[in-house]
Amino acid sequence: MNEEIQFILDTAKEAMDNAIVHLEKRLANIRAGKASPSMVSGVMVDYYGSPTPLNQVANVNTPDGMTISIQPWEKTLIPEIERGIHMANLGFNPMNNGESVIINVPPLTEERRRELSKQAKAEAEESKVGVRNDRKTAMNEIKKVDASEDMKSNAEIDIQEMTDSYVTKIDQILGSKEKEIMTV
Structure with a gap:
């Protein structure tokens, strides 16, 4: 040929x-019911003035099927992470406990x-x-x-x-x- x-x-x-x-x-x-770190993979965080992917400023994991836990490397980033999650318009309501950001994933x-x-x-x-x-x-x-x-x-x-x-x-x-x- x-x-x-x-x-x-x-x-x-x-x-x-x-x-x-x-x-x-x-x-x-596209989430299918259970929590997964990929659900927040598109979230960008304002890190000292530059938009940075969430996974580059924090550990993201799922302790169970309905919760996403985000442990920032710097505690000062918690409000920025929450803002980034709201800006990404994922339909999640993040909560923080002073140490980390927790997202409860509601059943569909x-x-x-x-x-x-x-x-x-x-x-x-x-x-x-x-x-x-x-x-x-x-x-x-x-x-x-x-x-x-x-x-x-x-x-x-x-x-x-x-x-x-x-x-x-x-x-x-x-x-x-x-x-x-x-x-x-």
């Missing part, structure tokens, strides 16, 4: 892999589960669009390659099969996340 075509196929595969990795990261931030209502399920579907759809855009880019590149028409059409078939397999993989990831969200 033509080296250029193989390069285009490899590039498309890498881009589609990235779409899957991105989807998994986004879905990890049926309505909230449906909302989170819709959010997960939207993330999956966004990933599918990304995969399809990667396919379109690869198809356009194939058309520009100096190769026989048979090679080009075979490469286009390969790209379409790759796209279909990635869309199926996205659907499987979404299915397992929806099941996790809807399980009480």
Whole structure:
């Protein structure tokens, strides 16, 4: 097979892999009932004037399935951590005991589960669009390659099969996340 075509196929595969990795990261931030440190992974804290990720200024852990405990390395950061959690708009109400910030994660209502399920579907759809855009880019590149028409059409078939397999993989990831969200 033509080296250029193989390069285009490899590039498309890498881009589609990235779409899957991105989807998994986004879905990890959607909570499914039990507490997890990843729920606060997007929280930024004002650390001496510069926005800093929460996990770089504190230890975040879950002592049980319904509590997130945030132990700052400097006690003066407690109000900043609370402000960062409010600013991240996660729907949590942080409390502090002077030593650490504690977040009680309430059990999900049926309505909230449906909302989170819709959010997960939207993330999956966004990933599918990304995969399809990667396919379109690869198809356009194939058309520009100096190769026989048979090679080009075979490469286009390969790209379409790759796209279909990635869309199926996205659907499987979404299915397992929806099941996790809807399980009480």
